[in-house]
Amino acid sequence: MPLALVPASRARSRSFLLVGSLAAIAVLGLAGCSAEPTPEATPDATATAAPTDAATDEPTAEPTPSIEPxxxxxxxxxxxxxxxxxxxxxxxxxxxxxxxxxxxSLAALALADNGIACGYLHQTSNELMNFALSQPSPEQLTLALNAAAASSTPVPTYGTPPAVNGFFDPKSGEVQVFTPTYWLSATSTMFFEPGDAQTLVNAALSHLPE
Structure with missing residues (x-):
């Protein structure tokens, strides 16, 4: 018995169904092969601060000016x-x-500055007297001269400025005499007025080193 012929319209309908099924399978296959999306990088929750120079220079003490001996x-x-x-x-x-x-004392200052200090004693009254001599640096000599001028009374009889500047303090019996090079000082309770030390000051000035 001959096979019954399938109507053309039914054959076309089956073809469309087959093509549609294949297309759907292809779409599903492609969807299954697609790469998973790469997650975007997110900034760190805690940002690392740039290193800073936290160390601060501590203040340094000003250097003490050295005194020239x-x-x-x-x-x-x-x-x-x-x-x-x-x-x-x-x-x-x-x-x-x-x-x-x-x-x-002035005598101690002279010794500390490479000078000499000489002590004397009254054998009867036990009163003391000292003379001192130093050759300070020009700056220190000027400072000492200015200090003496501010605290003592000028004595013209000890010498004529600027070659000799003399001063006397009656409260302490203190003599100070300055030349352009030397600082001569003397102290004693035997010095009540400038004239009491006059002969010794004259003698000491005449013996100063050249």
């Missing part, structure tokens, strides 16, 4: 004031073997 004095006490000079001043006065300058 004085030139060493090359003469001794018996040259500054000879035994005859002391005798002419007062026969009862002689060298004090136990002399030590008081801290902060």
């Amino acid at each position: 004085g030139t060493p004095i090359t003469i001794d006490c018996e040259t500054l004031l000879t035994p005859q000079d002391i005798y002419d001043f007062n026969p009862n006065v002689s060298t004090d073997p136990g002399f030590e300058p008081a801290e902060g």
Whole structure:
């Protein structure tokens, strides 16, 4: 028996169904092969701060200006004031073997600045006297001269400025004499007025090193 022929319209309908099914399968296959989307990079939750120079320079103390030392004095006490000079001043006065300058005194300052300090003792009254000589730096000599001028009374009889500037403080019996090079000082309770030390000042100035 011959096969029954399939109507053309039914054949076309089956073809459309087949093509549609294949197309759907192809679409599903392509969808299954697509790469998963790459997640976008997200900024770190905590940002790392750029390093900063937290160290701060601590303030440094200003350097203390150094004081230029004085030139060493090359003469001794018996040259500054000879035994005859002391005798002419007062026969009862002689060298004090136990002399030590008081801290902060002009004699102590002279010793600290490469100078000399000479002590004398009245053998009857035990009164003390000292003479000191130093050769400070020009700057220190000027400072000392200005300080003496501000605190003491000028004494023209000790010498004529600017070659010699003399001062006397009656409260302390303190003598200060300045030349362009040297600082001569003396202190004693035997000095009540400038004239009491006049002969010794004259003698000491005449013996200063050249």
